[in-house]
Each structure stands twice: as structure tokens, then as C-alpha cells.
Amino acid sequence: MDLTGLPPSSWGYRVDSPDLDALSDALDIAGITCDGLTEQDGVSTAWFSTRPDPSATPPMPLDGRWEEVPTTDWSESWKDGLDPxxxxxxxxxxxxxxxxxxxxxxxxxxxxxxxxxxxxxxxxxxxxxxxxxxxxxxxxxxxxxxxxxxxxxxxxxxxxxxxxxxxxxxxxxxxxxxxxxxxxxxxxxxxxxxxxxxxxxxxxxxxxxxxxxxxxxxxxxxxxxxxxxxxxxxxxxxxxxxxxxxxxxxxxxxxxxxxxxxxxxxxxxxxxxxxxxxx
Ligand SMILES: C[S@@+](CC[C@H](N)C(=O)[O-])C[C@H]1O[C@@H](n2cnc3c(N)ncnc32)[C@H](O)[C@@H]1O
Missing domain, CATH: 3.40.50.150 (Vaccinia Virus protein VP39)
Incomplete structure (x- = not known):
């Protein structure tokens, strides 16, 4: 994979629930657009190329935590959830x-x-x-x-x-x-x-x-x-x-x-x- 031009890391907003739809809907209702969503081992994650500025974004929905992840890992996990x-x-x-x-x-x-x-x-x-x-x-x-x-x-x-x-x-x-x-x-x-x-x-x-x-x-x-x-x-x-x-x-x-x-x-x-x- 060519990582040229990508930021060195991405940000995941992680929610301890396997219910990816619930996270997707909550973000939609809050008016927050992420770059992608994945679920692994009972944790749903919304991915962002940069961490949203809290002063310019509505409060994040659901009870979650931010985690910075190297771009290489993010790229692979992002693709895992996108089977035909x-x-x-x-x-x-x-x-x-x-x-x-x-x-x-x-x-x-x-x-x-x-x-x-x-x-x-x-x-x-x-x-x-x-x-x-x-x-x-x-x-x-x-x-x-x-x-x-x-x-x-x-x-x-x-x-x-x-x-x-x-x-x-x-x-x-x-x-x-x-x-x-x-x-x-x-x-x-x-x-x-x-x-x-x-x-x-x-x-x-x-x-x-x-x-x-x-x-x-x-x-x-x-x-x-x-x-x-x-x-x-x-x-x-x-x-x-x-x-x-x-x-x-x-x-x-x-x-x-x-x-x-x-x-x-x-x-x-x-x-x-x-x-x-x-x-
Ligand atoms: C759930 S997505 C559906 C996307 C796609 N049609 C699909 O089925 O996967 C809903 C889309 O409707 C748009 N939307 C929300 N309210 C709307 C409205 N009142 N009129 C037109 N578009 C709207 C949102 O911006 C979003 O892109």
C-alpha cells in the first residue's frame, strides 16, 4: 500500500459495543461525519484522519474514548470491514x-x-x-x-x-x-x-x-x-x-x-x- 501523503496516524473513537449501526446512527444524528466505521472484538470504532476540534464539532455521542492509531493499522482494519x-x-x-x-x-x-x-x-x-x-x-x-x-x-x-x-x-x-x-x-x-x-x-x-x-x-x-x-x-x-x-x-x-x-x-x-x- 502506498502511504505517501497520508497522515502518520489516524484517530479512532472507540465505543465498547459491537453495535456498529448504533454508532453510525448516533454520529448521523449528531451531524458528525467520520471517514469510516469498523467493529472488532466487541468494540465499534469511528475513524477520523484528524481528531475533530471539540470547539468546532458537536459533542461526540455515546460513551467512547479517543485513540491514536498508526495509519498502517488503520488502513488495514478499515478495509477488513468492507467485503463485497x-x-x-x-x-x-x-x-x-x-x-x-x-x-x-x-x-x-x-x-x-x-x-x-x-x-x-x-x-x-x-x-x-x-x-x-x-x-x-x-x-x-x-x-x-x-x-x-x-x-x-x-x-x-x-x-x-x-x-x-x-x-x-x-x-x-x-x-x-x-x-x-x-x-x-x-x-x-x-x-x-x-x-x-x-x-x-x-x-x-x-x-x-x-x-x-x-x-x-x-x-x-x-x-x-x-x-x-x-x-x-x-x-x-x-x-x-x-x-x-x-x-x-x-x-x-x-x-x-x-x-x-x-x-x-x-x-x-x-x-x-x-x-x-x-x-
Ligand atoms: C442514511 S444516508 C443514505 C445514503 C444512501 N442513499 C444509502 O441508502 O446508503 C442518508 C442521507 O440523506 C441525507 N439527508 C438527510 N436529510 C435529508 C433531507 N431532508 N433531504 C435530502 N437528504 C437528506 C444525508 O445527508 C445522508 O447523505
Missing amino acids: ITVGALTILPPWLAPDGPQLDQPPYRIVIEPGMAFGTGHHETTTAVLRAMQDVELADRRVADIGTGTGVLALAAIALGAREVIAVDVDELAITVATENIATHGTTDRIDLRVGSCEAVDGTADLVIANIITDKLLAIAVDLVALVAPGGTLLCSGVAVDRSDEARSVFADAGMEPLVTPGREWSVLVARRPVEGR
Whole structure:
């Protein structure tokens, strides 16, 4: 490995729990972006190339401790947690495990995501659930809106599954920068329109609207999400904590949908079809 240009050490924020999802979600809620997450021997670690300045960063969530680790160790442990993940016809993998690059033309599809500063390597249960549910929706020649695109992984999956075009948005500018690079790597720049913002940045409606966004933020934009779904189209949401499934069902029902909520291990996925007018 070429370590030229890397800092001599990295910082790990270590939490004594094997629950990597809990650490990931807590950082997301606190608005803190790390470079990567790993779990080993019952300890979850969020990695940072430099230790965040406490005066410029929100307080670290959960009860953890900082540890400085030489870059060589960090590099290897970071990669250990990033095995390829296959969901149906889609495999998501990092560049060093994809010597032949991406493949979106025919199954099995390969989506190559460089782990970086945005959420969406495909490993999180919420992402996996959407990748699975998308494969039950007819996408050939359809328009898709991806709200909260992160790395762009779901937008790329939609193109692999036959979507004509995707509009993908994220409130985080850094996520759009990362997604722009990933979209270019896959040669799909002409079919995926990336914009900073949320539902208001999407023009028109879409046949499939995807949103993998943490529960509170998702429910806050429920009405806006529903408005983006074309008559006869489908809304697919992830990021609903299992214990808030009933609440999510009723919020989306109040917004005019008839959602089906399928609980997972910790997260539920919500699917709803928008009726065609007059039927
Ligand atoms: C859990 S990540 C999902 C990333 C990727 N779509 C995936 O499934 O792996 C949620 C993303 O939504 C973005 N986000 C949060 N609230 C949002 C909102 N109201 N509108 C658009 N994006 C939002 C975050 O910046 C983050 O990149």
C-alpha cells in the first residue's frame, strides 16, 4: 500500500459495543461525519484522519474514548470491514476488490463505491433493505428520484435495474461531491442528475421515489416525498427504526398513501403505491 501523503496516524473513537449501526446512527444524528466505521472484538470504532476540534464539532455521542492509531493499522482494519455485499442481482464492492471496474449493463451488476466521506457503501441494513426492495419494482425506462443519495449507491442501482433517468439529491454538499465522483466512475453522468437540496430540488414527479433517511428527518418530509410520486408510482423508504414502524405507517397514511411496513433487524422498510387518479 502506498502511504505517501497520508497522515502518520489516524484517530479512532472507540465505543465498547459491537453495535456498529448504533454508532453510525448516533454520529448521523449528531451531524458528525467520520471517514469510516469498523467493529472488532466487541468494540465499534469511528475513524477520523484528524481528531475533530471539540470547539468546532458537536459533542461526540455515546460513551467512547479517543485513540491514536498508526495509519498502517488503520488502513488495514478499515478495509477488513468492507467485503463485497451482494443483494439479489447487485453487488457493491470497494475499488481494490473490483479489478474489472463497474458493470451496470447486465447482471450480475457491480457497483464500485470508494468508501469516503458519505454514507452508502451498501453495508448498512437500511441500504441493503432498499437494494432488495428496488428489485421488486418495475424500473425499465422509469424515472427515479433518490432523496438523500449519500454516495449515490441507490441511484446507480436504479440505473443498473433499467431506470431511464435518476434525479438524486442530498442536503449535504460533501455527499453530492462524493456521489458526483462515483457517478462519473460508472459512466452514468448523463443519466443521473445530482443536486444539492431535498424534495424541493426535484422537478416534476418520479415513478419510483426512494428515501433512506433517519426516522425523524424522514417523517418530517413525508408530505413532500408523497408529492413527488407519480400516479401509479411507488414510494420506498428506509431508515425507519423498527420501534417507530406504526408511527411511520400512520404518518404516510395521513399523507394519502397505503403503506406496507416490513420490519427488519433494527430498521423497517416502507413501501407504498400511489393510486392512479379515478381508480
Ligand atoms: C442514511 S444516508 C443514505 C445514503 C444512501 N442513499 C444509502 O441508502 O446508503 C442518508 C442521507 O440523506 C441525507 N439527508 C438527510 N436529510 C435529508 C433531507 N431532508 N433531504 C435530502 N437528504 C437528506 C444525508 O445527508 C445522508 O447523505
